[in-house]
Amino acid sequence: MERKPALLTVLDVVAILVLLIAAYLALIYAPTEAVMGAVQRVFYFHVATAWVGMLGFLAAGFAGVMYLVRHDLKWDTIEVAAVEISLVFFFIAIALGSIWARPVWNTWWTWDPRLTTAAVTELVYLAYFMLRQGIEDPERRARFGAVYTLVGAVSVPITFMAIRLFRTIHPVVIGTPSAAAQGGFAMSSSMKVAFFFALFAFTIIFIDLFWHRIRLGRLANQVEQARLQAQF
Amino acid sequence: MTPDTSAYMIGGYVFFFIAMGIYLISLALRWRNLKEELKILRSEEKKEQL
Numbered sequence: 386m387e388r389k390p391a392l393l394t395v396l397d398v399v400a401i402l403v404l405l406i407a408a409y410l411a412l413i414y415a416p417t418e419a420v421m422g423a424v425q426r427v428f429y430f431h432v433a434t435a436w437v438g439m440l441g442f443l444a445a446g447f448a449g450v451m452y453l454v455r456h457d458l459k460w461d462t463i464e465v466a467a468v469e470i471s472l473v474f475f476f477i478a479i480a481l482g483s484i485w486a487r488p489v490w491n492t493w494w495t496w497d498p499r500l501t502t503a504a505v506t507e508l509v510y511l512a513y514f515m516l517r518q519g520i521e522d523p524e525r526r527a528r529f530g531a532v533y534t535l536v537g538a539v540s541v542p543i544t545f546m547a548i549r550l551f552r553t554i555h556p557v558v559i560g561t562p563s564a565a566a567q568g569g570f571a572m573s574s575s576m577k578v579a580f581f582f583a584l585f586a587f588t589i590i591f592i593d594l595f596w597h598r599i600r601l602g603r604l605a606n607q608v609e610q611a612r613l614q615a616q617f
Numbered sequence: 618m619t620p621d622t623s624a625y626m627i628g629g630y631v632f633f634f635i636a637m638g639i640y641l642i643s644l645a646l647r648w649r650n651l652k653e654e655l656k657i658l659r660s661e662e663k664k665e666q667l
Binding site for chain 2 (some may be wrong): 416
């Protein structure tokens with residue numbers, strides 16, 4: 386069993402610190418938006434969690450490619466770690482968006498192109514775990530997972546571009562919004578500080594959790610091997 | 618006039634910290650259970666070798 390690297394402990398501390406700073410910037414430092422009020426502050430963590438969710442899904446696709454090229458199961462462990470963390474972050478992003486939408490759009494949910502593509506992406510990766518559980522052979526499971534995440538990664542740019550390509554009520558904060566967008570706003574300089582710091586903070590938190598989850602995957606592989614040895 | 622939507626903001630951040638907390642606890646529990654299982658399997662392996 387490998388010992389916890391000192392660098393990972395340092396990263397844990399840094400992740401907690403940047404999370405606290407990001408929360409301070411979002412909740413106290415950034416000004417209250419005049420039209421939406423305090424609920425606009427949810428936006429900082431909503432975008433940041435969606436960003437790391439998409440980052441992880443793309444990382445899983447990359448790990449899938451690496452597995453198909455190298456046939457090394459360590460890439461399968463990395464892929465599973467990336468998908469699991471991204472599922473959690475992306476779910477949080479969808480839920481935060483829904484909480485923001487209630488007072489701004491007067492509804493928790495609407496089948497808008499962005500919300501629909503985000504929900505489809507989440508379900509695609511949820512199905513990944515359900516389908517993996519049905520395959521016992523590790524090599525076959527890894528091959529299936531690699532192809533699945535590679536195909537699934539297509540949903541990420543579609544979700545990202547949905548608010549730029551389709552007529553949607555979802556606001557575009559950076560770029561040109563759709564004419565139908567509701568709840569958009571221009572960011573002041575202190576809002577931009579809170580926004581970009583949240584993106585940075587969640588990238589650090591993602592790397593930290595990713596490392597922990599990869600270690601957990603390696604430990605699970607060791608247990609699986611020990612179980613097999615115990616059987617023979 | 619700016620509307621009072623602070624209840625949604627608080628709800629959003631409470632949800633975030635609870636969800637993150639649940640995930641961190643799940644990681645810690647899985648790690649602990651796997652470590653214990655590995656310890657048992659290795660001690661059984663040693664017993665068999667003796």
